[in-house]
Amino acid sequence: AQSVTQLGSHVSVSEGALVLLRCNYSSSVPPYLFWYVQYPNQGLQLLLKYTTGATLVKGINGFEAEFKKSETSFHLTKPSAHMSDAAEYFCAVSGPNQGGKLIFGQGTELSVKP
């Protein structure tokens, strides 16, 4: 079975500050891990994903995440927040032979203060 926990349903940062969104997963198979962003009344856009290989993954819009197997974590970071980063962020897990099904975390709403 797989599950995802996102710590903090709401995170607020100042513009220019570090963004850190936490994601921990549970998986009985090697995980595929994803971060998606959702703007109001829109679908999801992929920020980045980890399947195999390098554990530090760089994505779009300056975001990156590091897969840490020992900590079962896949936290999302961005060095400097921008106002346009304000959105809902979802961490998700899948894995080989899972039929492509994604298990989503509860989501974290990111607010950016000027």
Place this chain on the structure above:
Amino acid sequence: GAVVSQHPSWVICKSGTSVKIECRSLDFQATTMFWYRQFPKQSLMLMATSNEGSKATYEQGVEKDKFLINHASLTLSTLTVTSAHPEDSSFYICSASFEGDNEQFFGPGTRLTVL
């Protein structure tokens, strides 16, 4: 990149009527399509997985007779909400993937309001 569209983007209907939502992969052949439901301020809940030419696989607790899913071609899947009631009001999102890829490409969503 892979683009998925949904139609309509929003719909308002009367209680008891049926509503059809289309999900199309515009520039790739989608061997698998997924349908999700999202309530305000909540995460996505997978409703069903459909593969082209076969019956959809529904998640536990999802009524297959109420949420009819058809995946007739490699570029089109439809979700029909039958005899809609106000509690069916929600944001419905589809996604698509192609064979051999572990990524899902999401549509923009459809806002359903049942009066």
